[in-house]
Amino acid sequence: MAQATRNAGTSAGSSASLSDDPIESVSTWFQLNSKPILMAVGGVAVAAAAVLVYRSSTASTREKASVALYAAQTPYVQGKLPEAQKELEKVATRYGSTASGQQAAVLLAQVFFEQGKPDDGIKALEKALGSASADFKGSLESLIAAGYEQKKDLGKAAEHYAKAAAASTFKSDKYGYQASQARSLMSAGKDADARKIWEELAKLDGEPIQQEANVRLGELAAKR
Missing domain, CATH: 1.25.40 (Serine Threonine Protein Phosphatase 5, Tetratricopeptide repeat)
Structure with missing residues (x-):
């Protein structure tokens, strides 16, 4: 049986169409798409x-x-x-x-x-906070708290120690800032707020801050 010939009209009307030869097809595709490829590269x-x-x-x-x-x-x-x-x-x-x-x-x-x-x-510290990395925010907040301690504004100092604890990326630093917050609250006469923090720190078995927390709770109990 004779092989069917290709449709001449189709061949003539689609000079840009891909041939049956895979190598020729790829070559033709690259010719047609060379500009987009070069732009992408x-x-x-x-x-x-x-x-x-x-x-x-x-x-x-x-x-x-x-x-x-x-x-x-x-x-x-x-x-x-x-x-x-x-x-x-x-x-x-x-x-x-x-x-x-x-x-x-x-x-x-x-x-x-x-x-x-x-x-x-x-x-200066508040200005630095705007562009500070996460690793520095806790330290900057704790120093702001120290500034308020120098001003004898212990309530504000406690607020910034709380922010330092929230920003801290290390547990030991976080517990240290929380302890500083509780001390500031005690010095400010806010014993009830301080007690809540010490009670949480007293639950931290194996942490160095646990011992101080128990001592502070004893001091607060004696004041009642």
């Missing part, structure tokens, strides 16, 4: 280049921040607090999103506290 290359540039820029920023922090610490170590304040403010402002910038904010607050300027220290 080019897009991937541009994206990869952008990532590399970003990583390089980020690494460079971190390095510069580290060098700037080291330089700013020198007057602090030498006891030149006004000069240290000026230099640390620059680092904290310029590199606030980096670990070095956040460390600079912590040191800046300590400089203010040592100069008897708790309000300025608290402002």
Whole structure:
């Protein structure tokens, strides 16, 4: 039986259609789609280049921040607090999103506290909170609490110790901040609120804070 011939009309009318030869079909497909393919490959290359540039820029920023922090610490170590304040403010402002910038904010607050300027220290820490990483938020909140303690505002100090505990990523730090919160509440005369915290901490078998919690509960019981 003779093999059926291909439809001439179909062959002529679809010069761009794929043939029965798989290699020829693939070749034809690439010819038809070469521009979209090149555009896609080019897009991937541009994206990869952008990532590399970003990583390089980020690494460079971190390095510069580290060098700037080291330089700013020198007057602090030498006891030149006004000069240290000026230099640390620059680092904290310029590199606030980096670990070095956040460390600079912590040191800046300590400089203010040592100069008897708790309000300025608290402002510096609150400013740093906006760009702080999760690892730093607990420490910054606890230092804000320390600033309020210096101001003798123990109620506000307790509030920020609570925020520090909530932001902490480590259990030991969390329990420490909760204990500081309870102490501030006791000093503020809010024994009932303090007792609730100590009672929870007293349940932590094996944790170092458990012993103090039991002692504090005994002190609160004796006051009744």
